[in-house]
Amino acid sequence: MLDLKAIRENPEEIERRLKTRDPEITLTPLLEKDERRRKLLQEVEALKHERNEASEEVARLKREGREEEAQRRIQELRGLSERIKQLDDEVARLEEEIRDILVRLPNLPHESVPVSFSKEDKVIVREYKERPELPFEPKHHLDFAHELGLLDFPRAARIAGSRFPLYLGWGARLEMALIQFFWDFHCERTGYTPVLPPYLGNPESMFTASQLPKFQDDVYYIERDELYLNPTAETLLCNLHRGEILDVEQLPLKYMAYTACFRREAGAAGEEERGLIRVHQFNKVELFKFTTAETSFDELESLVKDAEAVLKALDLHYRVALLPTGDMAAQSAKTYDLEVWIPSQKRYYEVSSCSNCTDYQARRGNIRYRPAKGEKPRYVHTLNGSGLATSRLMVAILETFQEPDGRVRVPEALRDYLKTDVIPPR
């Protein structure tokens, strides 16, 4: 959510920047409603002042036993409260309308973000290692994972439905090894505090993280209990300090969570995304930071490096892309994607998305910090990044390290976890 006061003070500039994300955006109705609300507010507050003083007078008269005068005063006040209630209702209605508009506006993009509505216009910032050249035609992971007994999509469909994964045998072990490796890596080397959060979130949590109202259709919802299934631990970690005022000395706060993630992926289909590329349920280790306003863009750079470090440790070819204005999530001011090479498709797939959401989520969730003793609280900046999504990473590993016979070499970093250097073991 953007700061209404800032919009009021600088509407042209903010509208111009928002239009780089969505040319349809116009702030005029918002400003009109805001103007009207403030006018009514002044009116109603003056009436309330009058009522407060009159009430005090009634109390005084009663104390002094001047009952008749008090009754006369009370009679005079009857209409006043009626009028206040009318105006209050009108102000409340306007406030709701203003909020409705405000919560649907995206964050202001940072000035370093390339302006374009086409996701093709992302900027490749850097690459790691050479693109792997296999001495044979690489197979799609599904074309050998079933044979090797690593995955079983037909049986997963029997249990839940299509696009749900079922890992088994060495596939399950590999997935757990990836999770454990990422978990240990960020605990021990990059210094994030580990968290195992609830997998369900309430409407307020979804709203704060900005899953609501726009992405209502992308998340699973349990109507009976008014709870949403976790679509990404960003949603959950974002709410860890909702409503709090943090000490500036605590910042930056760095958290890491492992969760299963659930997404409806309505409308997703197609040959390109079969197998583990796009599923309703996947595993992810998520990184999250709460920072001050001054440091958040530096913290974004180090967050990206922390996520990259895992890919490097796995010896995978990847690149870092800076997304253009039109391709970022609404809450983000600046986003880097980490994309890993998928040999069978000869293209890159996103395995991590690292964003600085500045004060957008913090304002929704009222997450603040006190810059110094005695100073007014300010909104924190929130940052998130996958570190990483294991399910997609498994695709990269299976396909990059496949042997002609379909077996898979295990990256050095995972051997201690799996106790084998090839899957399945000979």
Place this chain on the structure above:
RNA sequence: GGAGGGAUGUCCGAACGGUAAGGAGCCGGUCUCGAAAACCGGUACGGCCUUUACGGCCUUCGGGGUUCGAAUCCCCGUCCCUCCGCCA
């Protein structure tokens, strides 16, 4: 799932329906070489609005209602605690 109790500031804690006591802590001061103690003063976080003032409005878990006036009475909800039931 059932029955009961509770939620007030940084913390503890009070308030016959009359406009949020008291204490601790914290901040400032006096005293002191300095500190502690003692004493004096300040302290409802926070938010909104404007004529930015010694200003006004809101804020006793959240939302409604009754009333001239609600921390207080009524209704709905959230969270916590106790007991019963169920249970990995």
